[in-house]
Amino acid sequence: MTAKKDLSAYKGVWVFVEQFQGKLTRSTLSLEILGEGRKLADKLGSELTAVILGENVEETAKELIAFGADKVLMADAPVLADYRTELYTDIICKEAEERKPDILLVGASATGRDLAPRISFRLHTGCTADCTELDIDEDKKILVSTRPAFGGNVMATILCPDHRPQMSTVRAGVMAVPQKDESRTGEIIKIEVTAKEEDAQVKVLEVKQHEASAQNIQEAIRVVSAGMGACSGDCFDQLKDLAKELDAEIGGTRPVFETGLISHDVQIGQTGKTVRPELYLAVGISGTVQHTTGMADSRTVVAINKDPNAEIFKFAHYGIVGDAKDVVPQLIEQLKAVKA
Amino acid sequence: MKIIVCIKQVPDVTEVKWDENGSLIRSGLPSIINPNDKNAIEAALTLKEEKGAEVTVVSMGPPQVEEALREALAMGCDHAVLLTDRKFGGADCWATAYTLGLAIKKLGNFDLIFSGVEAMDGNTAQVGPEIADFLELPLLSYAESIEVGDGTVKIHQKMGDLTRVIEGPMPALITCEKELNVPRIPRMDLVFECFEKEIQVLGMADVDGEVGNFGLKGSPTRLRKVFSPKRAKAQVEFLDGTPKESSQKLVEKLQEINAI
Ligand SMILES: Cc1cc2nc3c(=O)[nH]c(=O)nc-3n(C[C@H](O)[C@H](O)[C@H](O)COP(=O)(O)OP(=O)(O)OC[C@H]3O[C@@H](n4cnc5c(N)ncnc54)[C@H](O)[C@@H]3O)c2cc1C
Ligand SMILES: Cc1cc2nc3c(=O)[nH]c(=O)nc-3n(C[C@H](O)[C@H](O)[C@H](O)COP(=O)(O)OP(=O)(O)OC[C@H]3O[C@@H](n4cnc5c(N)ncnc54)[C@H](O)[C@@H]3O)c2cc1C
Numbered sequence: 001m002t003a004k005k006d007l008s009a010y011k012g013v014w015v016f017v018e019q020f021q022g023k024l025t026r027s028t029l030s031l032e033i034l035g036e037g038r039k040l041a042d043k044l045g046s047e048l049t050a051v052i053l054g055e056n057v058e059e060t061a062k063e064l065i066a067f068g069a070d071k072v073l074m075a076d077a078p079v080l081a082d083y084r085t086e087l088y089t090d091i092i093c094k095e096a097e098e099r100k101p102d103i104l105l106v107g108a109s110a111t112g113r114d115l116a117p118r119i120s121f122r123l124h125t126g127c128t129a130d131c132t133e134l135d136i137d138e139d140k141k142i143l144v145s146t147r148p149a150f151g152g153n154v155m156a157t158i159l160c161p162d163h164r165p166q167m168s169t170v171r172a173g174v175m176a177v178p179q180k181d182e183s184r185t186g187e188i189i190k191i192e193v194t195a196k197e198e199d200a201q202v203k204v205l206e207v208k209q210h211e212a213s214a215q216n217i218q219e220a221i222r223v224v225s226a227g228m229g230a231c232s233g234d235c236f237d238q239l240k241d242l243a244k245e246l247d248a249e250i251g252g253t254r255p256v257f258e259t260g261l262i263s264h265d266v267q268i269g270q271t272g273k274t275v276r277p278e279l280y281l282a283v284g285i286s287g288t289v290q291h292t293t294g295m296a297d298s299r300t301v302v303a304i305n306k307d308p309n310a311e312i313f314k315f316a317h318y319g320i321v322g323d324a325k326d327v328v329p330q331l332i333e334q335l336k337a338v339k340a
Numbered sequence: 341m342k343i344i345v346c347i348k349q350v351p352d353v354t355e356v357k358w359d360e361n362g363s364l365i366r367s368g369l370p371s372i373i374n375p376n377d378k379n380a381i382e383a384a385l386t387l388k389e390e391k392g393a394e395v396t397v398v399s400m401g402p403p404q405v406e407e408a409l410r411e412a413l414a415m416g417c418d419h420a421v422l423l424t425d426r427k428f429g430g431a432d433c434w435a436t437a438y439t440l441g442l443a444i445k446k447l448g449n450f451d452l453i454f455s456g457v458e459a460m461d462g463n464t465a466q467v468g469p470e471i472a473d474f475l476e477l478p479l480l481s482y483a484e485s486i487e488v489g490d491g492t493v494k495i496h497q498k499m500g501d502l503t504r505v506i507e508g509p510m511p512a513l514i515t516c517e518k519e520l521n522v523p524r525i526p527r528m529d530l531v532f533e534c535f536e537k538e539i540q541v542l543g544m545a546d547v548d549g550e551v552g553n554f555g556l557k558g559s560p561t562r563l564r565k566v567f568s569p570k571r572a573k574a575q576v577e578f579l580d581g582t583p584k585e586s587s588q589k590l591v592e593k594l595q596e597i598n599a600i
Contacts, residue, residue, distance in 0.1 A: 026501060082504075085469070085479045110500040114481045117466035121437055121473040126560030129433075129464035144564070149463050151353040156566045163560040201478040205494070206505035222599075246600060265501070279599045300599050302590065303576070318593055319576045320586045330587040335600070338591055 010164040013041040014049045014073075014101040016092070017064060018083075018111055020209075022056040024063070028177045028216075029107040031067055033170050035178030036134055037105055038068040040143070043136040046102065049073055051095070053088055055081035058188070065186035068178050072186065073099075077193035082204040083111050087195050089118045095191060096123060101165045103143050105134075108169035120167045126160035127167040132174045132274075142166065152270035152290045173218045173274040210263075217266045222248035222279040225268060225295070227312075228255050229284020229305060230324045236261055238328045239283060245335045251275065253291050269294035284324045287312025304328070341393040341488070343384040344444055345417070346455040346471070347377040349401055349408040353460050373408045376456025378415075378523035380516040383486055384454055385416045385524070391488060394418050396447060400428060400439055406539060413534035414526035421447065425543035430556030433462075437470030439554060442547040444475065452493065453513040457482055468515040478508035484519040 015037040017030040024030060034050060041048040050069040052061055054076065061072040075091050096104065096119070106116040108130045120127035128145035135144045137159075143166040146157045160166040217223065224243040226236060243250045250266060257267040268275055269291040280298035284305060285291060292315050295301070303316035306323050313319045320327055351369035373381075384395045397412040399405045400423035409420035423443050431439065444453060453475075455468035472479040483495040484503075494507040498517055526534075544554055552558055579589040594600045 020502075085472075085481070089473070110482060110498070110502075113465045114469055114479065114499075117433065117437075117464075117469040118473045118479065120466075120560075121434060121470040124434070124560070126432060126434060126562075127464075127466060128561060129466055150351075150461055151463065153353060154566050154568060157564040159562045159564050160560050161562055202480065202506050202508040204504055204506050208503045210501050210503070279594070300594075300597060302594075308578075313576045313578075316576045318590055319578045320583075320590060321578065321580075322583055322586065326583040327587060330583040331590065334584075334587045334591045338595065 007162070007164055010100045010102040012047045012049055012099075012101050013037045013044070013103045014051055014096075014105065014165065015069070016104070016106045016112065016115070017050050017052045017060075018107060018109065019052060019054045019057055019060055021081075022054055022060060024060055027107075027109065027172055029109055029112075029170070029172040031177045032172070032175040033105050033107060034064065034067050034069060036170065036175045037103075038178060040103060040134060040136055041070075044102070044141060047071060049101065051092060053080045053091060061188050063180075065184050065188075066180045066182050068181075068184070070186050072188045073191055074188055075191040075193050077195075079195050079197050079200065080193065082207065083115075084200060084202055084204065085114055085118055086202065087200055088115055089122065090195065091191060091193070092119055093122050096165060104165040104167045106167070106169045108171045112169050116167060116169045123163075123165065125163035125165060125167055126158075127169065128158040128160070129169050131168045131170050134168060134170065143168065148270060148293060152293045171274070217249050217251050217268070217273055218275055220249035220275070220277050222246050222281070223251050223268075223275055223277045223295075223298070224248045224281045224283065225285060226250065226252035226256050226262065226283060227285030228253065229286075230328070231256060231259060231261060231284070233325065235284075235325050235328065238325075238332070242281075242328055242332050242335075245332050246279070246281070248279070248281070253285055282312050282316070283328065285312050286310055287315060341387065341391060341452070342450045343387065343393050343395050343452045343454060344447060344450045345377070345380050345384050345395060345397045345412070346440055346453065346467070347381065347397050347399045347408060347412060348374045348456070348459045349399065349405045350374045350459055350461040371404070371407065373411055374456050374459045374461075376458055376460075376516055376518060379518055379520045380454040380456050381412055381415055381417060382521045382523040383483075383514075383516055384452075386521065387452075387486070387488060388416070396421060396450075398423065398440060398443055398447075400424070400431070400436060400443075409539055410534045411526055413537050414531045415524055416527065416530060419540070420537070421540045421542060423542050423547070425554075427544045427551075428555050430559065431554070432559035432561040433464055433466040433470055434560050435554055435556075435558040437467050437474055438549065438558065439547065440467070441471050441474035442549045443542055444471070446542070446547055451510045452488075453477070453511070455513065455515050457515045457517055465515075468513060472513040475513070478512045479515075480506060480508055480512055481515040482517050483514050484517050486514060486520070
């Protein structure tokens with residue numbers, strides 16, 4: 001290993017903020033991490049800095065202060081309009097080497113999982129991936145990151161004691177979006193961008209944004225969730241009717257996403273979203289840990305499954321053993337009856 | 341064209357079983373080539389057939405990783421390199437990328453490096469991008485399709501709610517998604533042949549690195565503890581009867597707790 005760094009020189013919490021066309025991304029992940037970063041910075045008695053790169057991002061930078069940042073490091077240039085690994089890595093590494101943050105948090109989004117490892121390798125530091133929990137060790141004042149591994153079958157708590165910055169990527173939907181406070185003040189620091197388009201090795205030829213689902217499933221109060229046992233015949237269509245009747249959003253398991261019946265935005269579980277609605281109705285879902293990590297904190301869970309031994313019943317408050325094709329239409333009838 | 345494919349041997353975590361106390365039973369999981377890495381092998385073999393390429397698979401791990409390398413040879417890869425040394429043990433992503441990066445440098449003379457997006461055991465998706473940084477290569481991640489041009493390579497990149505088409509010069513590192521292809525089954529004739537092929541074995545002394553950068557010692561991250569996630573928390577109340585009766589009961593219950 002290279003000579004031990006003087007760790008006391010590293011101060012403050014940085015959060016990398018993702019933008020799309022100058023605005024905050026549709027996903028609230030960056031704000032969730034900003035809220036968490038605020039908590040960590042307060043525990044350490046240090047500053048929270050948001051880092052944003054893009055084109056025409058000044059307005060967004062101001063917003064980040066309202067969301068809790070003390071400082072915003074901003075690089076604003078046409079060459080940064082589209083996310084590109086090397087350009088973004090170069091800038092962030094240079095700033096980190098100069099300004100020496102103690103902690104650097106990045107979203108575990110596609111962009112963040114592309115960027116964070118490249119930064120951590122170059123800075124010769126550790127990066128804990130896909131964290132669902134962050135804390136500060138009271139004694140050592142270091143970051144304690146917890147993450148699922150082995151496809152969600154185990155949780156691991158990981159430290160980065162001797163290298164800086166301590167890096168983690170954070171999964172979407174596990175931390176709360178902070179309140180916006182327009183009265184907050186802070187400083188925007190402009191980073192001079194020297195990179196030119198000719199320097200960029202990778203060219204972005206086309207960008208297509210997929211249609212957003214009508215509502216963010218993580219904000220839904222009620223979720224009707226489809227498993228493979230609710231996908232044959234008209235069953236899935238009936239489930240949609242049931243969702244309508246309950247004023248619920250439709251979500252589902254990964255295999256259901258793979259069949260194309262639902263979009264990835266509403267896949268629930270380890271490689272999808274984490275939800276905690278008031279009511280979670282699981283229909284034809286077996287209940288593997290990869291799925292249940294994404295829904296186990298729901299207030300009330302109802303499971304409908306034809307197999308009385310299905311794992312999902314271990315997570316349910318109410319269970320109906322039966323064929324979804326028979327139960328779902330009846331449930332719609334009964335809901336209509338009480339409304340009438 | 342020369343292509344290097346990084347493959348990892350992993351326990352098949354879809355086969356995980358739990359004991360009656362809700363603890364993970366770790367032993368006895370079958371070892372497989374990481375699924376994304378099979379897509380990476382298939383992508384390389386497709387290019388081999390279409391454009392002509394020499395495909396080398398590289399894996400770091402304990403000696404039994406040889407099985408995974410033989411399987412890759414039986415799929416049609418030309419050469420295999422096994423990075424094995426006690427000193428490599430306990431490596432995190434940084435140390436893994438460092439070791440693989442050094443080995444690839446030593447092999448030299450490549451046009452493309454493929455890795456999987458993510459390994460199904462560690463699930464970090466960090467090793468590919470880190471190798472790219474070590475070797476100072478353009479990184480083309482999350483490839484759903486790969487098109488090799490004249491000195492350049494273009495991919496369809498699956499990026500969350502975006503799909504992008506990006507292009508970079510070769511050599512480059514590409515991380516491979518499952519949407520890329522359907523991996524082939526090893527060919528019977530090659531299965532026999534693959535046992536005769538020599539696997540190049542490299543240890544720490546062969547890859548010219550700094551001793552302190554390998555394995556556990558060279559890993560910036562430290563595992564503090566590993567535990568099972570919370571399971572089984574609700575006590576289920578089964579609502580019996582015909583579909584109509586049980587539905588009726590459920591609606592009543594949900595009304596009682598103001599869930600509807
Ligand atoms: C790395 C990794 C990540 C993963 N991430 C996720 C994730 O984020 N989210 C996720 O959901 N999965 C994820 N999975 C997949 C997960 O392991 C399971 O395969 C998946 O959750 C099972 O989906 P399912 O319950 O819909 O289907 P199945 O397991 O096929 O279960 C179907 C269920 O329906 C019941 N059934 C069948 N017919 C009927 C009927 N007519 N009426 C009533 N019940 C019926 C059956 O009894 C069974 O319990 C992941 C896997 C891996 C390896
Ligand atoms: C429970 C647990 C949690 C962990 N969490 C972290 C963490 O947060 N951060 C961290 O730095 N380390 C972590 N590690 C260590 C990490 O799993 C190993 O360093 C591993 O070697 C690489 O990570 P991965 O399995 O996630 O691979 P990924 O980065 O997901 O693999 C991506 C691709 O890289 C290639 N690749 C990966 N490993 C090899 C190999 N040995 N040989 C050839 N090609 C390879 C493959 O093409 C693979 O598809 C953790 C380990 C455990 C047991």
